[in-house]
Amino acid sequence: MIIVMNNLATEEHIDNVLKKIKEKGLQGTVSKGTEKTVIGAVGDERLLDPELLESLPGVEQALRIVKPYKIVAREWHPKDSVIDIKGHLIGGDHIQIISGPCSVETPDQMEKSANAVKAAGVKLMRGGAFKPRTSPYSFQGSGFDGLDMFRQAADKAGLPIVTELLDVRHLDIFLEQKVDVIQIGTRSMQNFELLKEVGKINIPIILKRGMSATISEWLMAAEYIASGGNHNIIFCERGIRTFETYYRNVLDVTAIPVLKKETHLPVIIDPSHAGGKAWMVAALSRAGIAAGADGLLVEMHPSPCDAWCDADQAINPEELKKLMKELTAIAKILGRSISE
Amino acid sequence: MIIVMNNLATEEHIDNVLKKIKEKGLQGTVSKGTEKTVIGAVGDERLLDPELLESLPGVEQALRIVKPYKIVAREWHPKDSVIDIKGHLIGGDHIQIISGPCSVETPDQMEKSANAVKAAGVKLMRGGAFKPRTSPYSFQGSGFDGLDMFRQAADKAGLPIVTELLDVRHLDIFLEQKVDVIQIGTRSMQNFELLKEVGKINIPIILKRGMSATISEWLMAAEYIASGGNHNIIFCERGIRTFETYYRNVLDVTAIPVLKKETHLPVIIDPSHAGGKAWMVAALSRAGIAAGADGLLVEMHPSPCDAWCDADQAINPEELKKLMKELTAIAKILGRSISE
C-alpha cells in the first residue's frame, strides 16, 4: 500500500502512520519527494484497510497496489478455466449459448421452448421459476411448480437447466430438483449470505453483474463464492445502469476483454436484459461473441407476444436459429467453436 | 395507459392493440393526430403491462399515466405519517437523529457510544452486528453476540436500537432481541423475499435506497413491505452511485422534497455513507435537514481512528454535540423540532 501524506503532515503524523502499519504486521518505508512525502507499506496488504489509514491526521490518501481478489484472479491462475456442464464445456475455446423463456408458464410452453432450443442447436436451457419483479403486484413466477415443469420439459429434450435462485431457503429444493446451473441475479450480486451458501456446493454458478457494480465489486462477489470452495463460476454481463433512457441498460462489452484479462473464469453476456427489446438482441449477441465472450444467456419464447413477463424482449424460435448461424461464423473467425 | 402507434401502424395493428386492452379488462379509445395515432386505455392500468403492448406490431411506446405505487403514495393519503419508536416520534413536525458506531465491536465501545449518543441529546441508537462487506476477507460483523452487546448497552442507556437485517433466517432472533427498528440496507433494497418477510411484522423499517435505485423503484420496494401489512416505513437516502470518484456516493438531496411529495412516509438521510468521510458529515447533515428531511442516520464512534470498519467516516462525540446544536437551529427555522 502507498500512503500519500498531505502538505501539513508533521514528523509526528508520519511516525503515527508507521506505527499503525507495524501494528498490522507490515513494514513502512518513508520517501520524501519534492512536493509530497510518501510511505510504502510492505507485506500482506490485505491486512491493511485504506480507510483506517485515511482516518489518521496528515494522510491525504492510501492506495492499494495489490488486487483484492485472489482465487478468481488470472494473475495466480494464467490458464483459462473450462467448466463442464453435463458434458458441455464453456471457457477456453468453447462457447455455449443458453436459451429459453424468461419465465416458466405452462407445461406446453416449456415443451415447445425446449424443442425450439434443441432445434436451433443450443445445448443448455434457461427459464425462471422465481422472478424478482419491481412491483409486488406483478406476476412473481410459478415457483416450485414451475421448477418441476421446467425439469420435466428439459429432461424430455435432454437439456441441462439454468435457473435463478433468489432466496437461501430455496436451495434445498434446487438441489433436489438437480438444477444444473444456478443463476445469481443482478439484484443478488451482493447478497453475500446467498453467495456464501452457493460457495458451499459444487454446481456451476452464473453470477450476473449488479446493475451498477464495478468490475472490482463483481470480482469480489465471485471471490465470496470461490472462497467457500466452489470455483465453477461464470460471469454474466447483463447491461449496466446509465443516464440513457432509450434502452433499459447499456451492455458493457468492454467488460468482456477486461474480465478475460483479470480472471481465468468464463464470461458470458445477456443481450436480452441488456437492451430490453427483441429487435436489439441479434446485434448485441454478435457484439458480445465478437468481443470474446464465452457464451450468451438469451431469451427465446415460442410465442413472444403471449409471454407473461418481458414480452417485448424475447426472440422467437426462427430468430434464434438465424442468430446461431451468425454466431457460429463469428466464433470461427476467432478460432473458437460454438455449442458443441 | 397511453399507447402511441408508429408511422407504419395499420388498422389491423390498431385493432390488435384494442383487443389486447379489452382482454385485460380495460377499454381502449383511438385518437388520430396529425402525425401519430394514440390509443388510451381506460380502467385499472395496473392490470396492463407496457412491455406486453410494446411487443405488438405497430406500437411505438406504451406509457403509464397512473403511478404504480398505492399504499405508500401521498396521492391516496395526503397527511404526513408519523411513526412512533418507543415514544419518539418521526415524521410530520418531528425530526429524529439516530446515531452510533458503524459496527458493534466490544461491550466497552458500545457503552461509551451509548453514553455519547445520550449526552448529545440523541434519542435513538444505531449499530451494525451483521455487516455486508465487499470483500469476503474483511471483518463481517460480530453477529448475534454483537446484537446482544448492543441490546445491553442500549438498554442501560434507555435507547431504542436500530440495526441492519440482511438474511431472512436472522429475523427470529431479531424479534427475540426486540430490535426496535430494522434497517434494510442498500444492497437489500430489492431483496424482495426479505421485504416480504418484514412486511409481515409491525416493527418500523428503515428502507435504504439502493445504490442506483430510481425514486420509483424505491417507492415500489416500500410498497412490497406495505402490501404485506407493515406501514411503518422510513425511507433513508444514503447517496447514489455516479461517475464522480472524489467521494464514495453523491447524496441526493433532491430526493427529499420529491419523496415528501410522492409519499406520506418519513424520509431521513445517511450523511456518513453518502460522503464516506467524517469531514463531510456536518455539511451534508445540515443540507439534509435544511432540505426537509425527517432525520439522520449518522455514524459516531467514541474513538474513530480505532474503529474496525469505515474508520474515516465516523464523527466523534464532540462533533455530534456541535452538529445537534446546528441542526436544532435549522429545524426551528423550518418550524420543526428535533429529537424530542
Next chain:
Amino acid sequence: MIIVMNNLATEEHIDNVLKKIKEKGLQGTVSKGTEKTVIGAVGDERLLDPELLESLPGVEQALRIVKPYKIVAREWHPKDSVIDIKGHLIGGDHIQIISGPCSVETPDQMEKSANAVKAAGVKLMRGGAFKPRTSPYSFQGSGFDGLDMFRQAADKAGLPIVTELLDVRHLDIFLEQKVDVIQIGTRSMQNFELLKEVGKINIPIILKRGMSATISEWLMAAEYIASGGNHNIIFCERGIRTFETYYRNVLDVTAIPVLKKETHLPVIIDPSHAGGKAWMVAALSRAGIAAGADGLLVEMHPSPCDAWCDADQAINPEELKKLMKELTAIAKILGRSISE
C-alpha cells in the same frame, strides 16, 4: 402531446390547459379515465413546450409523442444515406475504417503513419492538429503547422484527411487546407454555435457523441447541422461516462442498432477513446462492426510508446493489419464490404 392532469385538477385547470394549447395553434381533446384526466393536443407538437404546460396548475406531466428531430430521422427518410468521401463510400453496405495517430507530431511521424494506414488497406486517415486537453499544462496540439504537415503527408499517400475542429475561428483555414472530413469532438457536441457554422458548408462531418449525451440529444445536435443545410453527417459513438473506473469510458454498442433505427445516416465507433487502452481496441472494434457499425475511427501510431499524447491507446501498424483482416471477415458475414 399528452397532458396528464393530477388528482387535484379542477375544471378550471383543465380549461386553462385547453386555452394554452389553442393559443399555440393546436387542438385539445379531454378524456377522463378511471383515475386520471388526460388531454391530447393535436397539431404540430413542436410548437408546444412540455415545460410550459407543466408550469400550469393541475398538470402532472406533459409527454411528447412526436420525435423532436426531423431531417435526420429515418421515419421521414427510410433509405440508408451513403456519404461519399473523395470516392470512398460510407453507409448502406459500405464500411470504412479511418485510422492514424492521435496527434500530429512531426513530418516523419506523419509519413510513417500514412504509409502504415495505406499498407493495412485503410482508405481514410485521421490525425489531430488541435487537441482539447483537460489540463492547460498539457501539449495542446501542433496547430496550423500540424494541419499543414498532415495535409502533405496524406496527399503524398493519396489519403483523404479527417481532423477535429474546435474553434469557429479556425474554420476558414480548415477550408483552405481542404480538410476532407471535419470531426466535431465529444466536448463540442453541444457547442451549438460551432454546429451552426458547419451546417453551412457541405464537407462531411463526424459528430462524436457527448460524454454523457443521450441518443435524443445527439440526434438533435445533428439536426442543428442538418437544419443549416449540411446533411453529410456521420455519428461516432466514442464511449459514455459511467460509474466504472477500470476503463475510461463504456463503449455503448447498443447505440449502434438504435441509431440505425432512428436515423438514415451512417454510424461509426471510436474504440480507442472508448476503452483508452491499446489492448482493448481489437475486441471493441470487432464488437462495433458485428453490431452493425458503418466504420471505425481508430488510433494507430508508428511507435505507440513515443506518442506525445494518449500513448497507451494507439495500436501499432501490425495490429492494424491483423484487425483489418478480422473485420473484413465479420463484415462478410453481415453481407457488407469494408474499405473499398
Next chain:
Amino acid sequence: MIIVMNNLATEEHIDNVLKKIKEKGLQGTVSKGTEKTVIGAVGDERLLDPELLESLPGVEQALRIVKPYKIVAREWHPKDSVIDIKGHLIGGDHIQIISGPCSVETPDQMEKSANAVKAAGVKLMRGGAFKPRTSPYSFQGSGFDGLDMFRQAADKAGLPIVTELLDVRHLDIFLEQKVDVIQIGTRSMQNFELLKEVGKINIPIILKRGMSATISEWLMAAEYIASGGNHNIIFCERGIRTFETYYRNVLDVTAIPVLKKETHLPVIIDPSHAGGKAWMVAALSRAGIAAGADGLLVEMHPSPCDAWCDADQAINPEELKKLMKELTAIAKILGRSISE
C-alpha cells in the same frame, strides 16, 4: 508519481521505466514489495504523463500523487478568496444571491424582474440573452438586443448583471456592454478556447460544472482561466447527470464542502437548473446554503407561466422574498451574512 509494475515485469522492464523517468527530468527509486515492485518518480510530476508510462511493457499502473491544479488550489493559497462585484462581496463570510429570469424577453419583463430582484433584497441580477437550446427549433434567445434590454433595466435598478457567453466572437460586445459577471455554461465548461479568452480579461467568471464533469476536471477548467491571468472565478454547481429520471439533474451538495477544501475560490449553486422544477427550488437553495455555499444563481420570473423558456422552473417574486428570509436565517447560524 508512483509506478506499479505487474507480476511479469522483468529487470529490463524496470530499467526501461527508470530511463523514461530520467528522460523527463525526474528521478526514479525502485522498491520491491512482497507481491509487487513499485517505482517512485521524484521531481516535477507535471512533466510526466501517466499514460506514457502505462504504455511501457511491465507497467500495471501509474498514479499521480500531486494534484494537477495549482493556481486554484487551496493547498497553495489557504485563505478564502473574496471576489468584489461592483462593491458586492462573495466568498469568505459573504454570501450573494443572484436572481432574475431564464431569458431576456421584453423591456417590460426585464423592468419587472429587476424591481422584484431589488425588492427581495438581492444585489445581483441574472438573465440570458444567448440561450443554448437542445433543439435548433427552440427559441435561441434575444441576442444582442436582449443584452441591451438587460443592461438598461439593470442600470435603472442599480444592479450589476450576470449573463452567459457561449461564443468567443461575442466577447467584444460583452465588454462594450460592460457585463459585470460572465457566466460560462455547463456545455462550455470544456470549451477550452473560450476559457482561454476569458482568462485574458479581468471580469469575474461564473464557471458552471459540466453536466458530467468530475471535480478534478472542473478544477482544471478553472485552471485554464486562471493560468491566463484571471483569478476572479466562481464555481457554480448546477446538478449532475445520473440514472434518475424523476428530476432533470441531481444537485451535488457534496461538491460544496469538497470544493471548499480543494480551492480558495467561491462556490455557488444553481437550484433552478438542478431540479428543473420551481417547487424544488426552496428546498435545494436551503440545502446549498446550509452545506456552505457562497451563493445562489436562482431563476425568478415576474410571471413564470408566461416565460418563454423553462417556464416550470422559475419561482415568482413572492417566493423569492420568502426564500431570502429563510436563507438569511440559515446563514446566521453558520456565522455568515447574506447579500450585503
